[in-house]
Amino acid sequence: MGHALHNYEGKCHQLHGHNYQLEVTIESKELDESGFVMDFGDLKKIVNTLIDEELDHHFWVYRRDPRVRALIDLGARAVGFEPTAENIVTYFATVIREALPDKITLAQIELYETSTSKAVLR
Numbered sequence: 001m002g003h004a005l006h007n008y009e010g011k012c013h014q015l016h017g018h019n020y021q022l023e024v025t026i027e028s029k030e031l032d033e034s035g036f037v038m039d040f041g042d043l044k045k046i047v048n049t050l051i052d053e054e055l056d057h058h059f060w061v062y063r064r065d066p067r068v069r070a071l072i073d074l075g076a077r078a079v080g081f082e083p084t085a086e087n088i089v090t091y092f093a094t095v096i097r098e099a100l101p102d103k104i105t106l107a108q109i110e111l112y113e114t115s116t117s118k119a120v121l122r
Contacts, residue, residue, distance in 0.1 A: 003083035006065035021112040085119035
């Protein structure tokens with residue numbers, strides 16, 4: 001995914017991208033009849049749909065960035081927040097929480113921007 005930061009004066013102000021990795025941890029107070037918190041296949045469907053539809057081969061730009069119109073014309077997606085790793089992981093947590101079955105909660109979500117840099121939301 002690519003992005004650019006509007007309210008930032010460093011290198012990340014420029015258009016650039018990352019090979020993000022997303023790690024999702026779920027929990028429940030009880031196991032289902034098969035002994036699972038949740039079938040990993042079902043969790044993968046939720047997470048992979050999010051990645052495929054919103055992250056992979058996409059470019060995010062803050063809707064208040066002065067470059068937004070030109071970038072939208074090139075296929076970018078305008079979002080209502082600065083697309084920092086912290087804001088992206090918060091957005092993903094919201095989407096995943098809404099998609100999880102009632103008795104399952106999102107315990108933690110980590111978005112790796114690089115192998116040594118990540119944003120964590122618990």
